[in-house]
Amino acid sequence: MTTVEARTARRLRRDDPLDEVRSSFLRLAERFDRAGAGSLHATFVVDVAGRGPTTVAIQDARCFVSPGAAHEPDAHLATDPATWLDLVEGRVDGIAAFLAGRLVVEGDLALAARFETLFAPAPGATRVLRTRHTDVRGVRIESIVAGSGDTPVLLLHGLGASKVSFLPTLDGLAGDRFEVHALDLPGFGKSDKPLPAGRRYSMAWMADAVHGYLIRNEIRDAHVIGNSMGGRVATELALRHPGSVRSVVGLGSAVAFDEYRRLAPLLRLTRPQYLAAAPLRLRRTWVEAGLRELFHDPSRVPEANYRAAASDVMLSLRDPGYRMALASCARSLGMEKGRGRTSYWTRLASCNVPTYWIFGRHDRLVRHGYADRVRTALPAARVEMWHDCGHVPQFEHPDRVTDRVTSWLGRIEAGR
Known part of the structure; x- marks a missing residue:
């Protein structure tokens, strides 16, 4: 992809944040840190407004991402598209988003706080x-x-x-x-x-x-x-x-x-x-x-x-x-x-x-x-x-x- 094409793709993603949200889950799975997850078995539901729920399951040092909401997840995270993209790209961390009211959490707060630590930091992350x-x-x-x-x-x-x-x-x-x-x-x-x-x-x-x-x-x-x-x-x-x-x-x-x-x-x-x-x-x-x-x-x-x-x-x-x-x-x-x-x-x-x-x-x-x-x-x-x-x-x-x-x-x- 040429530089012009890359810039065009980024502009189109900004014009359609939900499309960017869809691809963000794939990028998140690619950054999964097997060593950091260790023996953790946990299920998270991420509900992005306008996109609907997505399940992120951590099992046997592997990460599975699937559409829809799992039954009785360990933690449920709800936010808007802009905040979710900020989280995935490292422009804000989950703790700051939660305290600012941009991220709503139900279930296991400790697991929710650990969620982003299960993935390698995004390039240019403000805080790890x-x-x-x-x-x-x-x-x-x-x-x-x-x-x-x-x-x-x-x-x-x-x-x-x-x-x-x-x-x-x-x-x-x-x-x-x-x-x-x-x-x-x-x-x-x-x-x-x-x-x-x-x-x-x-x-x-x-x-x-x-x-x-x-x-x-x-x-x-x-x-x-x-x-x-x-x-x-x-x-x-x-x-x-x-x-x-x-x-x-x-x-x-x-x-x-x-x-x-x-x-x-x-x-x-x-x-x-x-x-x-x-x-x-x-x-x-x-x-x-x-x-x-x-x-x-x-x-x-x-x-x-x-x-x-x-x-x-x-x-x-x-x-x-x-x-x-x-x-x-x-x-x-x-x-x-x-x-x-x-x-x-x-x-x-x-x-x-x-x-x-x-x-x-x-x-x-x-x-x-x-x-x-x-x-x-x-x-x-x-x-x-x-x-x-x-x-x-x-x-x-x-x-x-x-x-x-x-x-x-x-x-x-x-x-x-």
């Missing part, structure tokens, strides 16, 4: 996402990695959540300054879910697992950002392995919940995590209502995102391993000592790693009064109270979180 699997003492940890910078940043999710709860921060930080790793902690998301025996799912065990992730990926030290329980794990990592942590940022970070200490003796004598192995029935409306309670102003998040998150939670709750991990971590947090020589607050005062804490005035899970406790324990820490925020600032105020965290990381790096 990678799915990484890391074996830490027999437990496989899945993460999404983005960014080409030489400053590593780890994102640790909260109790019951997964790496997708940090998509806005991943989207905001990943670039030429930072290499960002969003992890599924053991027991959650797509990571392994070992039985809750011994010290598994204690905050110390979780911190050691994250430390193992750093070692296996040859990351000498990193900035660690955690939401809720993830903030507690990040703090524990700094206390147990201070040389591996450049700084800690806690977003609605879990602490020692002193008001629950009367329950600690009961939790030590019982094993409620094994009761969680029994099937659990929840209504979708209850789950969506619970997700809205995490925000001061639920209207800041599009309704489609609540539906997507609720579907993801419902899928997770079908897994008894996830339910036991959830109960085990909750038990560990509830048993945390708030007083005494080995208590959380006493140990926290010995933390020599720079820390930055953000609390939400309207956080219904982590009482905002703990901000003063942190200031007392760590006089050198940076502590902020956001009066227009709930429990998940990274979703309620994503741009503000990105700006503040970027400034914090830059200040720490400048002082190294």
Whole structure:
């Protein structure tokens, strides 16, 4: 084909985007990354407005593309022709499109986030996402990695959540300054879910697992950002392995919940995590209502995102391993000592790693009064109270979180 013919073909495709959409699926299949897919078996339905659904099935390290919608796919992606072509050609990535409301997802959010990592990047892609699997003492940890910078940043999710709860921060930080790793902690998301025996799912065990992730990926030290329980794990990592942590940022970070200490003796004598192995029935409306309670102003998040998150939670709750991990971590947090020589607050005062804490005035899970406790324990820490925020600032105020965290990381790096 001559240069003139090629230009004419491109112009005709622009005039008929649906024709270009049809050929885009063929180009996508040609870029399938067999090694990246590994042993994954998953079915995606991509519904492009005006084109109708197309099924993309990944089986036995092969990619099959067929017209029509598969029955009960693992993830359903819906978008318009222009956005789909931007995704295929690498002009935008799926995370950015989802957060901007250009891509609607139903079903397994983690699989949907992994979708584009199953294919070789398009030439000139603005940003490349990678799915990484890391074996830490027999437990496989899945993460999404983005960014080409030489400053590593780890994102640790909260109790019951997964790496997708940090998509806005991943989207905001990943670039030429930072290499960002969003992890599924053991027991959650797509990571392994070992039985809750011994010290598994204690905050110390979780911190050691994250430390193992750093070692296996040859990351000498990193900035660690955690939401809720993830903030507690990040703090524990700094206390147990201070040389591996450049700084800690806690977003609605879990602490020692002193008001629950009367329950600690009961939790030590019982094993409620094994009761969680029994099937659990929840209504979708209850789950969506619970997700809205995490925000001061639920209207800041599009309704489609609540539906997507609720579907993801419902899928997770079908897994008894996830339910036991959830109960085990909750038990560990509830048993945390708030007083005494080995208590959380006493140990926290010995933390020599720079820390930055953000609390939400309207956080219904982590009482905002703990901000003063942190200031007392760590006089050198940076502590902020956001009066227009709930429990998940990274979703309620994503741009503000990105700006503040970027400034914090830059200040720490400048002082190294």
